[in-house]
Amino acid sequence: xxxxxxxxxxxxxxxxxxxxxxxxxxxxxxxxxxxxxxxxxxxxxxxxxxxxxxxxxxxxxxxxxxxxxxxxxxxxxxxxxxxxxxxxxxxxxxxxxxxxxxxxxxxxxxxxxxxxxxxxxxxxxxxxxxxxxxxxxxxxxxxxxxxxxxxxxxxxxxxxxxxxxxxxxxxxxxxxxxxxxxxxxxxxxxxxxxxxxxxxxxxxxxxxxxxxxxxxxxxxxxxxxxxxxxxxxxxxxxxxxxxxxxxxxxxxxxxxxxxxxxxxxxxxxxxxxxxxxxxxxxxxxxxxxx
Ligand SMILES: [Zn+2]
Numbered sequence: 001x002x003x004x005x006x007x008x009x010x011x012x013x014x015x016x017x018x019x020x021x022x023x024x025x026x027x028x029x030x031x032x033x034x035x036x037x038x039x040x041x042x043x044x045x046x047x048x049x050x051x052x053x054x055x056x057x058x059x060x061x062x063x064x065x066x067x068x069x070x071x072x073x074x075x076x077x078x079x080x081x082x083x084x085x086x087x088x089x090x091x092x093x094x095x096x097x098x099x100x101x102x103x104x105x106x107x108x109x110x111x112x113x114x115x116x117x118x119x120x121x122x123x124x125x126x127x128x129x130x131x132x133x134x135x136x137x138x139x140x141x142x143x144x145x146x147x148x149x150x151x152x153x154x155x156x157x158x159x160x161x162x163x164x165x166x167x168x169x170x171x172x173x174x175x176x177x178x179x180x181x182x183x184x185x186x187x188x189x190x191x192x193x194x195x196x197x198x199x200x201x202x203x204x205x206x207x208x209x210x211x212x213x214x215x216x217x218x219x220x221x222x223x224x225x226x227x228x229x230x231x232x233x234x235x236x237x238x239x240x241x242x243x244x245x246x247x248x249x250x251x252x253x254x255x256x257x258x259x260x261x262x263x264x265x266x267x268x269x270x271x272x273x274x275x276x277x278x279x280x281x282x283x284x285x286x287x288x289x290x
Contacts, residue, residue: 007284008277023132038186048080053069075199076198185270
């Protein structure tokens, strides 16, 4: 018996209802766009919850925040539609405003109780060296919401009649400690169509530059997970294997920029996640390494 037998890593690809919480209007596509498209194609009902209005997402001193917020909302809806997302919700909190943690947790927990997703997806708030407060704050609030949405006593939500709801899994993208690799070879191009919909963030020349990095990482994850183009998916099975993946991914990435040019178009691609169950996110000494 291993710790994984006691606390299994939930199967992300078994997800039938997915709530994707994102700090900014493009984070879902950046971190998980191809996986979202794969799940939607398989019949999963996907909802986006965008926390901030994205109004600070420009270094152009002439940009008008209110105009940018309107543009980014439209970009969010366009990108989501391209990936097969059913609906988009917006909290419209000011971008970069250090939102109140408890209020944010309540808002996300309310959405979880109403939508009853089996999986919730967000950015990993434990990413080392992450400085953006929206990513740290929204990631943590989302994990807290997953935990407390199941407890009717801890967060009473008089504004919603929805009953407490226990999610099966939490999938954290942009994680430095992934344990799940999803083969997204079939939906990889859709990710870039959706990213291109965010014209304010990814004009064509910039997206082409980002793509070199995305292709490189996705090929590395694919190699790390032992994929071929024909493979399905696999979840890192147990701690010793997970450590092996980590080392393999590290060496693949450490191969450096020269290797990036060797990533062939059409080669296998994977996106990586730290997938956890509610058992993993409170007083659990094994979560870091699982
Ligand atoms: Zn962001």
